[in-house]
Amino acid sequence: GAGVSQSPSNKVTEKGKDVELRCDPISGHTALYWYRQSLGQGLEFLIYFQGNSAPDKSGLPSDRFSAERTGGSVSTLTIQRTQQEDSAVYLCASSFAGYGYTFGSGTRLTVV
């Protein structure tokens, strides 16, 4: 596609439920990144994919968070047993060989 597409754009979930966030990167972009943006905290790195492998998962805040990427394209970020502190905007970005970073519009997650 022309840009990075994220879905859903907004998600309200009850505490304790699982959620899945999807990212469809720019076609041909080999690298894919997930970031989290909370009010006053800036963008926090979560995980990085090169192709289908994740050489850097160091930003995942707990074992409730996991992500996968299939076919070198679409990625899914899963949060299990959501907590209120998980409320944030989750942003996905893709790039080719570390250049041309393009972000999606994000998924705003609200845990009530």
Add this chain to the structure above:
Amino acid sequence: TQLLEQSPQFLSIQEGENLTVYCNSSSVFSSLQWYRQEPGEGPVLLVTVVTGGEVKKLKRLTFQFGDARKDSSLHITAAQPGDTGLYLCAGVGRGSTLGRLYFGRGTQLTVWP
């Protein structure tokens, strides 16, 4: 711990004024990027600076990368209301963290007509 410190955090100015935003770090990065983000959207890449001492101009915006590749500044000349937004600097990691972005907390700029 925030690797990149941005200042000021908030900036409110009148149309036509000049401004500078600073981005400082104790770490060396392979390159540094500046982004602009509007409400409800993801950050949009404005520029990447790679070489120490580099200066890049994008219309009324001037970006500088420090000689030691640890700090950067963004200068806007004759600001316009359309420049309003959140400006973010991001250092690009080296070695094992190559490609990973380390963001500052951002500078929220408001330009009044």
